[in-house]
Amino acid sequence: MHQHGAVAYQTTAKAVETPREREAALLMKSAAGMQSLRDNWPDDVQVLKSALTFNRKLWTIFMTSVTREDNALPAIARQNIANLGIFILNETREILLDPVAPQRLDPLININRQLAAGLRGN
Structure with missing residues:
Protein backbone atom coordinates (compact mmCIF):
# COMPACT_ATOMS: atom_id res chain seq x y z
CA MET A 1 0.00 0.00 0.00
CA HIS A 2 2.82 2.38 0.88
CA GLN A 3 4.36 1.98 -2.59
CA HIS A 4 1.04 2.86 -4.24
CA GLY A 5 0.83 6.06 -2.17
CA ALA A 6 4.35 7.07 -3.21
CA VAL A 7 3.51 6.57 -6.88
CA ALA A 8 0.32 8.61 -6.51
CA TYR A 9 2.25 11.39 -4.78
CA GLN A 10 4.91 11.47 -7.52
CA THR A 11 2.26 11.61 -10.22
CA THR A 12 0.50 14.49 -8.45
CA ALA A 13 3.77 16.28 -7.74
CA LYS A 14 4.72 16.15 -11.42
CA ALA A 15 1.31 17.49 -12.41
CA VAL A 16 1.62 20.60 -10.20
CA GLU A 17 5.35 21.18 -10.64
CA THR A 18 6.24 24.35 -12.54
CA PRO A 19 8.93 24.36 -15.25
CA ARG A 20 11.21 26.32 -12.88
CA GLU A 21 10.71 23.71 -10.14
CA ARG A 22 11.47 20.95 -12.64
CA GLU A 23 14.64 22.71 -13.78
CA ALA A 24 15.70 23.19 -10.16
CA ALA A 25 15.04 19.51 -9.41
CA LEU A 26 17.11 18.41 -12.42
CA LEU A 27 19.98 20.71 -11.42
CA MET A 28 19.89 19.30 -7.89
CA LYS A 29 19.79 15.73 -9.23
CA SER A 30 22.85 16.42 -11.34
CA ALA A 31 24.66 18.17 -8.47
CA ALA A 32 23.89 15.26 -6.13
CA GLY A 33 25.25 12.76 -8.66
CA MET A 34 28.45 14.73 -9.12
CA GLN A 35 28.80 15.22 -5.33
CA SER A 36 28.53 11.47 -4.86
CA ALA A 75 18.86 39.72 -21.96
CA ILE A 76 21.45 39.96 -19.16
CA ALA A 77 20.08 36.84 -17.43
CA ARG A 78 20.06 34.97 -20.74
CA GLN A 79 23.67 36.01 -21.40
CA ASN A 80 24.76 34.97 -17.89
CA ILE A 81 23.18 31.53 -18.26
CA ALA A 82 24.76 31.09 -21.70
CA ASN A 83 28.17 32.08 -20.29
CA LEU A 84 27.80 29.64 -17.40
CA GLY A 85 26.83 26.95 -19.89
CA ILE A 86 29.94 27.58 -21.98
CA PHE A 87 32.08 27.38 -18.84
CA ILE A 88 30.39 24.13 -17.79
CA LEU A 89 30.80 22.52 -21.21
CA ASN A 90 34.48 23.50 -21.29
CA GLU A 91 35.11 22.27 -17.74
CA THR A 92 33.31 19.01 -18.49
CA ARG A 93 35.54 18.44 -21.51
CA GLU A 94 38.67 19.17 -19.45
CA ILE A 95 37.63 16.84 -16.62
CA LEU A 96 36.92 14.02 -19.06
CA LEU A 97 40.30 14.54 -20.77
CA ASP A 98 42.12 14.32 -17.43
CA PRO A 99 39.88 12.70 -14.79
CA VAL A 100 42.32 12.72 -11.87
CA ALA A 101 41.13 15.49 -9.56
CA PRO A 102 37.75 15.08 -7.80
CA GLN A 103 37.81 18.73 -6.66
CA ARG A 104 37.46 19.80 -10.30
CA LEU A 105 33.78 18.87 -9.94
CA ASP A 106 33.28 21.53 -7.24
CA PRO A 107 32.51 24.47 -9.58
CA LEU A 108 29.98 22.38 -11.54
CA ILE A 109 28.29 21.20 -8.34
CA ASN A 110 28.21 24.72 -6.88
CA ILE A 111 26.84 26.35 -10.04
CA ASN A 112 24.04 23.78 -10.27
CA ARG A 113 23.13 24.22 -6.60
CA GLN A 114 23.17 28.02 -6.78
CA LEU A 115 21.09 28.13 -9.96
CA ALA A 116 18.61 25.64 -8.45
CA ALA A 117 18.32 27.83 -5.34
CA GLY A 118 17.70 30.86 -7.56
CA LEU A 119 15.02 29.03 -9.51
CA ARG A 120 13.35 28.10 -6.23
CA GLY A 121 13.54 31.70 -5.03
CA ASN A 122 15.99 30.98 -2.18
Whole structure:
Protein backbone atom coordinates (compact mmCIF):
# COMPACT_ATOMS: atom_id res chain seq x y z
CA MET A 1 0.00 0.00 0.00
CA HIS A 2 2.82 2.38 0.88
CA GLN A 3 4.36 1.98 -2.59
CA HIS A 4 1.04 2.86 -4.24
CA GLY A 5 0.83 6.06 -2.17
CA ALA A 6 4.35 7.07 -3.21
CA VAL A 7 3.51 6.57 -6.88
CA ALA A 8 0.32 8.61 -6.51
CA TYR A 9 2.25 11.39 -4.78
CA GLN A 10 4.91 11.47 -7.52
CA THR A 11 2.26 11.61 -10.22
CA THR A 12 0.50 14.49 -8.45
CA ALA A 13 3.77 16.28 -7.74
CA LYS A 14 4.72 16.15 -11.42
CA ALA A 15 1.31 17.49 -12.41
CA VAL A 16 1.62 20.60 -10.20
CA GLU A 17 5.35 21.18 -10.64
CA THR A 18 6.24 24.35 -12.54
CA PRO A 19 8.93 24.36 -15.25
CA ARG A 20 11.21 26.32 -12.88
CA GLU A 21 10.71 23.71 -10.14
CA ARG A 22 11.47 20.95 -12.64
CA GLU A 23 14.64 22.71 -13.78
CA ALA A 24 15.70 23.19 -10.16
CA ALA A 25 15.04 19.51 -9.41
CA LEU A 26 17.11 18.41 -12.42
CA LEU A 27 19.98 20.71 -11.42
CA MET A 28 19.89 19.30 -7.89
CA LYS A 29 19.79 15.73 -9.23
CA SER A 30 22.85 16.42 -11.34
CA ALA A 31 24.66 18.17 -8.47
CA ALA A 32 23.89 15.26 -6.13
CA GLY A 33 25.25 12.76 -8.66
CA MET A 34 28.45 14.73 -9.12
CA GLN A 35 28.80 15.22 -5.33
CA SER A 36 28.53 11.47 -4.86
CA LEU A 37 31.26 10.96 -7.44
CA ARG A 38 33.41 13.59 -5.80
CA ASP A 39 32.98 11.92 -2.39
CA ASN A 40 33.61 8.41 -3.78
CA TRP A 41 35.94 9.04 -6.71
CA PRO A 42 35.31 6.19 -9.16
CA ASP A 43 37.95 3.86 -10.57
CA ASP A 44 35.73 3.43 -13.62
CA VAL A 45 35.80 6.53 -15.83
CA GLN A 46 32.48 5.44 -17.40
CA VAL A 47 30.70 6.26 -14.12
CA LEU A 48 32.17 9.75 -14.23
CA LYS A 49 31.37 10.10 -17.92
CA SER A 50 27.73 9.16 -17.33
CA ALA A 51 27.21 11.81 -14.62
CA LEU A 52 29.01 14.49 -16.63
CA THR A 53 27.06 13.60 -19.77
CA PHE A 54 23.77 14.06 -17.88
CA ASN A 55 24.93 17.48 -16.66
CA ARG A 56 26.18 18.46 -20.13
CA LYS A 57 22.83 17.53 -21.72
CA LEU A 58 20.99 19.52 -19.06
CA TRP A 59 23.12 22.60 -19.70
CA THR A 60 22.85 22.19 -23.47
CA ILE A 61 19.07 22.37 -23.08
CA PHE A 62 19.36 25.49 -20.88
CA MET A 63 21.68 27.16 -23.39
CA THR A 64 19.39 26.32 -26.30
CA SER A 65 16.43 27.71 -24.38
CA VAL A 66 18.06 31.01 -23.38
CA THR A 67 19.36 31.73 -26.86
CA ARG A 68 15.90 31.44 -28.44
CA GLU A 69 14.38 34.75 -29.51
CA ASP A 70 11.10 34.02 -27.72
CA ASN A 71 12.76 33.45 -24.32
CA ALA A 72 11.12 35.78 -21.78
CA LEU A 73 14.16 36.20 -19.52
CA PRO A 74 15.91 39.58 -19.54
CA ALA A 75 18.86 39.72 -21.96
CA ILE A 76 21.45 39.96 -19.16
CA ALA A 77 20.08 36.84 -17.43
CA ARG A 78 20.06 34.97 -20.74
CA GLN A 79 23.67 36.01 -21.40
CA ASN A 80 24.76 34.97 -17.89
CA ILE A 81 23.18 31.53 -18.26
CA ALA A 82 24.76 31.09 -21.70
CA ASN A 83 28.17 32.08 -20.29
CA LEU A 84 27.80 29.64 -17.40
CA GLY A 85 26.83 26.95 -19.89
CA ILE A 86 29.94 27.58 -21.98
CA PHE A 87 32.08 27.38 -18.84
CA ILE A 88 30.39 24.13 -17.79
CA LEU A 89 30.80 22.52 -21.21
CA ASN A 90 34.48 23.50 -21.29
CA GLU A 91 35.11 22.27 -17.74
CA THR A 92 33.31 19.01 -18.49
CA ARG A 93 35.54 18.44 -21.51
CA GLU A 94 38.67 19.17 -19.45
CA ILE A 95 37.63 16.84 -16.62
CA LEU A 96 36.92 14.02 -19.06
CA LEU A 97 40.30 14.54 -20.77
CA ASP A 98 42.12 14.32 -17.43
CA PRO A 99 39.88 12.70 -14.79
CA VAL A 100 42.32 12.72 -11.87
CA ALA A 101 41.13 15.49 -9.56
CA PRO A 102 37.75 15.08 -7.80
CA GLN A 103 37.81 18.73 -6.66
CA ARG A 104 37.46 19.80 -10.30
CA LEU A 105 33.78 18.87 -9.94
CA ASP A 106 33.28 21.53 -7.24
CA PRO A 107 32.51 24.47 -9.58
CA LEU A 108 29.98 22.38 -11.54
CA ILE A 109 28.29 21.20 -8.34
CA ASN A 110 28.21 24.72 -6.88
CA ILE A 111 26.84 26.35 -10.04
CA ASN A 112 24.04 23.78 -10.27
CA ARG A 113 23.13 24.22 -6.60
CA GLN A 114 23.17 28.02 -6.78
CA LEU A 115 21.09 28.13 -9.96
CA ALA A 116 18.61 25.64 -8.45
CA ALA A 117 18.32 27.83 -5.34
CA GLY A 118 17.70 30.86 -7.56
CA LEU A 119 15.02 29.03 -9.51
CA ARG A 120 13.35 28.10 -6.23
CA GLY A 121 13.54 31.70 -5.03
CA ASN A 122 15.99 30.98 -2.18
